[in-house]
Amino acid sequence: MTSSRPLKIVTLLGSLRQGSYNRIIANALPDLAPADVSITLLPTIGTFPHYDADVQAIGIPAEVSTMGDAIREADGVIIVTPEYNYSIPGVLKNAIDWFSRLPQQPFAGKPLAIQTASMGVIGGARAQYHLRQTLVFLDAIVLNKPEIMVGAVQNKVNADTLTLEDADTRKFIAGQLEAFAAFIRRVG
């Protein structure tokens, strides 16, 4: 048993907006993590070009490779993302499309957790199952429960300080992080 093994987790953010609700959640994660678990936000995916096999033929962009390395070296990945049009944001899917082309595909066998937030009541649920289908192909090992779908997120953050204030949401997320750490230690 290695239940106290320290874990390094990276967060992949699916929104580019500076004041993004999902960014606020991603920024809250380090504080909500269990002991011995570090959580680091990856750089923006907004600098990736659109995936194009002709561009790939010239060479995979350095920012893709570098972020792929960071994912590969992490013990687990958390994807924090809004839902756009009942599915994965294009910009996030584009990042995944690039990662999937890396020589050592970084999601293969990687423990992964999903968090979505939206202003509606459904909290991004529709995006989660599309993401899970994509992650079957990438061979990530995705945590089932608890699912984090933050509905009415605008009422749960402080838009001035850009902090996640809602106590219940903080508790739900902390619960997922604890379950995810245990999951990584079991299957990772």
Added chain:
Amino acid sequence: MTSSRPLKIVTLLGSLRQGSYNRIIANALPDLAPADVSITLLPTIGTFPHYDADVQAIGIPAEVSTMGDAIREADGVIIVTPEYNYSIPGVLKNAIDWFSRLPQQPFAGKPLAIQTASMGVIGGARAQYHLRQTLVFLDAIVLNKPEIMVGAVQNKVNADTLTLEDADTRKFIAGQLEAFAAFIRRVG
């Protein structure tokens, strides 16, 4: 009844690669269309920036608005796309994410047909149902049948001349175009 009403259809291509198999299919469509149906390929979606609400706040990019106009003015839209990682290509989803923000959302009430092609046997089926879920939100009226999922597409095109040569595939696609024209005339 207006069964002989001439129809203008536009094609939205989900791949950027110059030699893309899906581009070859998109290019074949005008020849396969029924009488009185014109089919025009829209410009590339590769020039759109990644969707970002901060960019939107400054102003929706002109290329998005222009393409949105072309979709709005068409009698129907055909999406021709590969499947990436068991879902919609990020670059195509990104274009849709932009279109969804236009003041008069151009897919609303618009008849739409889907064609996918891939090198595997499944022919992009997984991407089609994700696309359909997105199109529920956009309120497009999507043709059910016949579904066009071209498997092993590399064996059905001439990679030198970039033409769709397989007679059966041409026939299936022509059949969908005929069904789509009738569908537009009924529901459009």
Added chain:
Amino acid sequence: MTSSRPLKIVTLLGSLRQGSYNRIIANALPDLAPADVSITLLPTIGTFPHYDADVQAIGIPAEVSTMGDAIREADGVIIVTPEYNYSIPGVLKNAIDWFSRLPQQPFAGKPLAIQTASMGVIGGARAQYHLRQTLVFLDAIVLNKPEIMVGAVQNKVNADTLTLEDADTRKFIAGQLEAFAAFIRRVG
């Protein structure tokens, strides 16, 4: 234009429980329907055997054929159903599996609307998209909007009188019925 054509709609209920929240909603529909629209609840699907091609080979059960006739003769169908285990209830899917084998498949070209209700906040959304995927194969013409997903349904009904009391929910549903009637008159 035939905007005042009277319409006959039938409701297919996905739950067997006598006190089912979805049954309460189904029972509320006739009162919420627009003028000139009658809505009739179909008999229970609980009497259908499990679909089995060996049983089909002997003969499609009479209750399947009879209900298939009622669907075929209706101007539109409303499916009202709970979500079980993030998908369509088995009993409802079984009924659909039977209907799909009828000589004149009754959903082909049939306008259809979906309503789901659940005790959780998500209101059965996950079941709706699975149902929509099935209905692509059956070639139903499914209304996109408004989607009816009644969350926390236990707070919106009177469990003693088995009536739908929540005014907002009644209004949302009446809005869908009005949109559905217009949709039938346009595409049916």
Added chain:
Amino acid sequence: MTSSRPLKIVTLLGSLRQGSYNRIIANALPDLAPADVSITLLPTIGTFPHYDADVQAIGIPAEVSTMGDAIREADGVIIVTPEYNYSIPGVLKNAIDWFSRLPQQPFAGKPLAIQTASMGVIGGARAQYHLRQTLVFLDAIVLNKPEIMVGAVQNKVNADTLTLEDADTRKFIAGQLEAFAAFIRRVG
């Protein structure tokens, strides 16, 4: 490491037809299993009543409880099923709906693999992702790869002897069973 731990796997069959292609595949599994892995076909799910909370209130049927025990005691489960109408067969979903109500839900934390077969080229892929979504709720740990989707299954079996004869298919399936055994030993 317990890589040589003997494993007991049970197979859940989604079709009732006696001559079912999926039954032929399920029957082939014991022969294709790696050393130290036993694979046993569970009894038919055709004897389960339709799920009905009123029936559940009287008592969960004995055949459900007994099969739930067998699943709980197994090291892993393989679901072998056709696709009906682009989704899970109703009869299989119904069995799952019952299992989900057992006091100790038998799929929780259980390693699980999926195999589908169909007469078309797509081999049941659409049913697999619906099943995976349901299994998120049930908290099964589902093998990602290799996916077994047997297309044109009628050409791969001997319909007289009811045996799986196609060498490639046998090899693919044996490969999944080997991957599944390793997966169980890692995550189970």
